[in-house]
Amino acid sequence: MVLAVRLExxxxxxxxSFSKKRHVNRSQAAKELMNRGFMMYQLDEHKAGNISLGGLxxxxxxxxxxxxxxxxxxxxxxxxxxxxxxxxADTAKRLFQ
Numbered sequence: 001m002v003l004a005v006r007l008e009x010x011x012x013x014x015x016x017s018f019s020k021k022r023h024v025n026r027s028q029a030a031k032e033l034m035n036r037g038f039m040m041y042q043l044d045e046h047k048a049g050n051i052s053l054g055g056l057x058x059x060x061x062x063x064x065x066x067x068x069x070x071x072x073x074x075x076x077x078x079x080x081x082x083x084x085x086x087x088x089a090d091t092a093k094r095l096f097q
Contacts, residue, residue, distance in 0.1 A: 005030075043076040 019029035057067040
């Protein structure tokens with residue numbers, strides 16, 4: 001698929017700078033940035049609680065271990081409500097007594 005995109009001067013400059021730093025052409029640089037942007041969007045969705053860890057792994061085409069490492073490296077853990085943690089601690093106490 002071929003995609004044509006109009007870029008502002010600033011965006012063109014950023015793309016050119018990125019491609020030079022990575023030693024790739026602008027097309028490859030644009031693909032890499034698009035993939036990184038998709039990954040960051042999916043991590044944000046996971047952090048917001050909109051997709052599960054399994055859903056994130058599937059969307060990014062990664063194993064669960066790779067996904068766990070990615071979530072940890074970007075600190076994209078979803079917020080866990082305090083009452084959920086209290087309930088989980090109570091359940092653990094009952095199970096291990």
